[in-house]
Amino acid sequence: MPQISQIGEIFASQLFWLAIFFGAIFVVIGLGMLPKVMSTVDARDAKIAADLKSAGGAREAADALEADYRAAMDKSRAEAAHLSAEAKASAAKASEAQIGAAETAIGAKLDTAMKGIAEARARALGEIETVAAEAVQELSAKVAGLTVDANAARAAVARELTHA
Template identity: 40%
Template sequence: MTTYGSQFFWLVITFGIVYLVIGRGMLPKIQGTVEMREKRISDDVEAARLAHKKADELEEEYKTKQADARSEAQAVIAAAKDKAAKNAEKRLRDADKRVASKLEEAEKDIEEQRVAAMAELQDVAAEATQSIFAKLTGSKVTKAEARSAVKGAMTDA
């Protein structure tokens, strides 16, 4: 039994030394390392949260710039369409003017030709009247009289 007592004494002494060495020497270092890791993890999580927030802001800014660019492009397209429509309208007006001018010229030519044809027709009708009158009655009618008669007949009709 005496050996048990001395073994027990040395066991208590050994555990005490181990407690002092580990508990007082190593444990604070381990706790410091754990706290440092926890701080580092929380800092990394905070940095990731801030990076995520910044990424969200950049995405929102990108979307805003994209919407602005889209609206600007639409404005440019609308302006180009408007300009093209105005150019087409101007070309159409110019073409209408040219067509109207040619139509006027054609109407003048037609009227001149109609007048010339009517004069020629009156001359032919006057000659025919002279010839028919001469054959039917045996007397002659002057060209002026025949022309006057034809003119009167044409205006009555």
């Protein structure tokens, strides 16, 4: 086989060209491109680390702001509840005062009305006694033909009204 016999002749030249291409590739990639890629990777890693550090600081600041916000909201809620309770108590006192004044006014009106009713009842009873006494006088005169004294008729009517 002629291919096998040529190996010795071409093997050295192939090794030579392999070393030249390997060296060229090493120079171009290893010395030219790789440092640029590595510096880009290092810069990116540094940027990510800086961003993570600033994000951690921002998160801590946000947590502190949130804690302050929650404390302020709790304080505001407590103050609002206190003001609401004071307003309710004040409104209750004002309502009680108004109710007391209204009850006093109603009591005075009720007393006045009861006195008026009692006076009207007394007048009505007096008029009923007078009318009944006159009716007794007229009836006894018409039915029995008797004349009854006005005082005797009033006494008889008063006696019957108290027993009835």
